[in-house]
Amino acid sequence: MASESAKQKPVVKFGNAAGASLDTVKKAPEETQQQFHSVSSKGDSLKLVGEEVLSCKSKDDLKTNLPKAIVVKKNLKKDVEILYESFKNFEKTHDNPQEIKEFKHACNTVIRAAQKSHSAIKDKVYTIYDKKK
Numbered sequence: 190m191a192s193e194s195a196k197q198k199p200v201v202k203f204g205n206a207a208g209a210s211l212d213t214v215k216k217a218p219e220e221t222q223q224q225f226h227s228v229s230s231k232g233d234s235l236k237l238v239g240e241e242v243l244s245c246k247s248k249d250d251l252k253t254n255l256p257k258a259i260v261v262k263k264n265l266k267k268d269v270e271i272l273y274e275s276f277k278n279f280e281k282t283h284d285n286p287q288e289i290k291e292f293k294h295a296c297n298t299v300i301r302a303a304q305k306s307h308s309a310i311k312d313k314v315y316t317i318y319d320k321k322k
Contacts, residue, residue, distance in 0.1 A: 217275075218278075228300065
C-alpha cells in the first residue's frame with residue numbers, strides 16, 4: 190500500500206496548497222489563513238508575470254515586463270514575512286502537532302513554488318544582460 194501511494198504522489202499545482210489539504214489550512218486562525226492565501230495568490234501572480242518575463246527576447250522587452258514582476262516579488266516577500274509570524278503564533282497556540290506539520294508543509298510548498306518562479310526570472314534577466322551569477 191505504501192508503494193502505491195508513493196507512486197500516486199499528488200500533482201503539485203502552483204499556489205493551491207499543494208500537498209496539504211485545505212482542511213489543514215482551515216484549522217489555522219482566520220488571519221493566518223488569509224496570509225496563507227495571500228502568499229498563494231501572489232505566488233500565482235509571480236508565476237504569470239514571470240512567464241511574460243521568460244518570453245522576453247531583448248532588453249527592451251525586459252524593461253517592459255520586469256517592473257511588474259519586481260512589484261509582485263516585493264509584495265510577496267512582505268506577505269511571506271507576515272505568514273511566517275502568523276505560523277509561529279499558530280505553532281505556539283495549536284495543540285495538534287500533525288496539523289502544525291501539515292500547515293508548515295503547505296506554507297513551504299507555496300513559498301518554494303514562488304522561489305522557483307523568482308529564480309527563473311532572475312536567470313532570464315542574467316541571460317539577457319549576459320551577466321554571470
